Amino acid sequence: MxxxxxxxxxxxxxxxxxxxxxxxxxxxxxxxxxxxxxxxxxxxxxxxxxxxxxxxxxxxxxxxxxxxxxxxxxxxxxxxxxxxxxxxxxxxxxxxxxxxxxxxxxxxxxxxxxxxxxxxxxxxxxxxxxxxxxxxxxxxxxxxxxxxxxxxxxxxxxxxxxxxxxxxxxxxxxxxxxxxxxxxxxxxxxxxxxxxxxxxxxxxxxxxxxxxxxxxxxxxxxxxKLLPQEIVEFEFPSKQDYEKALSLLKEYRVTSDQEKNQLTVYTLEAIKVLTKLFQLFTAHNINIKDVSRKSPSLEDVFLTLIGEKEALKNE
Ligand SMILES: Nc1ncnc2c1ncn2[C@@H]1O[C@H](COP(=O)(O)OP(=O)(O)OP(=O)(O)O)[C@@H](O)[C@H]1O
Ligand SMILES: [Mg+2]
The missing domain is CATH 3.40.50.300 (P-loop containing nucleotide triphosphate hydrolases)
Structure with missing residues (x-):
C-alpha cells in the first residue's frame, strides 16, 4: 500500500x-x-x-x-x-x-x-x-x-x-x-x-x-452519491402555462421560480416522471419552452445534509 x-x-x-x-x-x-x-x-x-x-x-x-x-x-x-x-x-x-x-x-x-x-x-x-x-x-x-x-x-x-x-x-x-x-x-x-x-x-x-x-x-x-435524487427542470413560455403546470404538480416535490416561469421537480425516477409530466401537460394544453434533467448540485447535498432540505427516501 x-x-x-x-x-x-x-x-x-x-x-x-x-x-x-x-x-x-x-x-x-x-x-x-x-x-x-x-x-x-x-x-x-x-x-x-x-x-x-x-x-x-x-x-x-x-x-x-x-x-x-x-x-x-x-x-x-x-x-x-x-x-x-x-x-x-x-x-x-x-x-x-x-x-x-x-x-x-x-x-x-x-x-x-x-x-x-x-x-x-x-x-x-x-x-x-x-x-x-x-x-x-x-x-x-x-x-x-x-x-x-x-x-x-x-x-x-x-x-x-x-x-x-x-x-x-x-x-x-x-x-x-x-x-x-x-x-x-x-x-x-x-x-x-x-x-x-x-x-x-x-x-x-x-x-x-x-x-x-x-x-x-x-x-x-x-x-x-449521498443524494439518490434527480432533478427535472421545466421552463414555460408564459405565466399562464407556468401557473397551470404548477397547479397540476401537487403530489410532486417541486420548487418554483416565478420570475423565470420555471418548475423544478425532485424525484428518484427522472425518466418516469418526465414521461408522465409530458403526457399530463399535453393533455392540459400546457406549452413547454424547455426541459432538462440534472443530478443534484453540491448545494442540494449541502442543504440536505445540514437539514435545511429534506432528502427523498427510497420507500
Ligand atoms: N473570540 C470569540 N469569542 C466568543 N465566541 C466566538 C469567538 N470567535 C468566534 N466565536 C463564535 O464561534 C462560532 C464559530 O465562529 P467562526 O467564526 O469560526 O464561524 P465561521 O464558520 O467562520 O462563520 P462565517 O461563515 O460566518 O465566517 C460562532 O458562533 C462565533 O460567534
Ligand atoms: Mg468565517
Missing amino acids: ISKNISIDVKGLKKSYKKVSVLNNVNFEVETGTIFSLLGSNGAGKTTTIKILSTLIKPDSGSINVCGYNVRKEPHKIHEVISLTGQFSAVDETLTGLENLILIGKLTHLPNVKERANELLTYFDLVSASNRLVSTYSGGMRRKLDIAMSLVNSPSVLFLDEPTTGLDPQSRHNMWEIIKDLKNTGTTIFLTTQYLEEAEQLADNIAILDKGSIIVEGTLEELK
Missing part, C-alpha cells in the same frame, strides 16, 4: 469559547498538494478551525499537526511553512501594493524581497497599480494583493478563509485559476468558502462542518 503524505492531521479537535462549544470532536486529514474545502453555515466554526491550524488560537484538546509539527508544541516551526489569508483583508491601505509586499517580506526576513514582490505583482497582474496606494484599489485588486502577501514566503500550506467573497464573477474565476496554479506547484490549500460552486470547481476533498463536527467528507462525486 502506498502511504499518503499528510500535511494537515486533525484528531479529536475541541474548542469552546467560554462555555459555548464550537468544535466538538473534529477529525480530518489533508493530503499534501491537494485542495481541501471546509464548508459550513455562518458560525459553524470554519474560521475557528483555520485559526487553530495556523496557531492563532489554541485548541482545548485534540492532536493537531501541520506539516508534521504539533500546533501546541511547535508553533514557530508551523509559522515557517504556512501562510494565511484571513476572512478580512490584512492589507495596509496607507501603503502602495509594492510597499505592502515588501513589508511582509521584511517581517519574514526574506532575502531578495523586492525581486519576490515584483514576481508576485506580475503574477497577479498588479504591476501597473504597484505604486498606487491600496486605498485606491478595487475589491478584487485588494483581494489579489492579500493573497499575494500570503505567498511572499512560498508556503507549503496555504489557508484561505473565503478568498473570493465579494468578488465579481470574472475576478472569482481568475482567483480560481490562481488557486489551481498554486496547487499545481505543490502547495497544499485549505479553503473555506460560502460559494459551493467554488468547492465544486477547486476541491479534491470537501468536508461539511455542522453542529461542531464533520458530518460528511469526500470527493465531490462521493458527496453527490
Whole structure:
C-alpha cells in the first residue's frame, strides 16, 4: 500500500469559547498538494478551525499537526511553512501594493524581497497599480494583493478563509485559476468558502462542518452519491402555462421560480416522471419552452445534509 503524505492531521479537535462549544470532536486529514474545502453555515466554526491550524488560537484538546509539527508544541516551526489569508483583508491601505509586499517580506526576513514582490505583482497582474496606494484599489485588486502577501514566503500550506467573497464573477474565476496554479506547484490549500460552486470547481476533498463536527467528507462525486435524487427542470413560455403546470404538480416535490416561469421537480425516477409530466401537460394544453434533467448540485447535498432540505427516501 502506498502511504499518503499528510500535511494537515486533525484528531479529536475541541474548542469552546467560554462555555459555548464550537468544535466538538473534529477529525480530518489533508493530503499534501491537494485542495481541501471546509464548508459550513455562518458560525459553524470554519474560521475557528483555520485559526487553530495556523496557531492563532489554541485548541482545548485534540492532536493537531501541520506539516508534521504539533500546533501546541511547535508553533514557530508551523509559522515557517504556512501562510494565511484571513476572512478580512490584512492589507495596509496607507501603503502602495509594492510597499505592502515588501513589508511582509521584511517581517519574514526574506532575502531578495523586492525581486519576490515584483514576481508576485506580475503574477497577479498588479504591476501597473504597484505604486498606487491600496486605498485606491478595487475589491478584487485588494483581494489579489492579500493573497499575494500570503505567498511572499512560498508556503507549503496555504489557508484561505473565503478568498473570493465579494468578488465579481470574472475576478472569482481568475482567483480560481490562481488557486489551481498554486496547487499545481505543490502547495497544499485549505479553503473555506460560502460559494459551493467554488468547492465544486477547486476541491479534491470537501468536508461539511455542522453542529461542531464533520458530518460528511469526500470527493465531490462521493458527496453527490449521498443524494439518490434527480432533478427535472421545466421552463414555460408564459405565466399562464407556468401557473397551470404548477397547479397540476401537487403530489410532486417541486420548487418554483416565478420570475423565470420555471418548475423544478425532485424525484428518484427522472425518466418516469418526465414521461408522465409530458403526457399530463399535453393533455392540459400546457406549452413547454424547455426541459432538462440534472443530478443534484453540491448545494442540494449541502442543504440536505445540514437539514435545511429534506432528502427523498427510497420507500
Ligand atoms: N473570540 C470569540 N469569542 C466568543 N465566541 C466566538 C469567538 N470567535 C468566534 N466565536 C463564535 O464561534 C462560532 C464559530 O465562529 P467562526 O467564526 O469560526 O464561524 P465561521 O464558520 O467562520 O462563520 P462565517 O461563515 O460566518 O465566517 C460562532 O458562533 C462565533 O460567534
Ligand atoms: Mg468565517
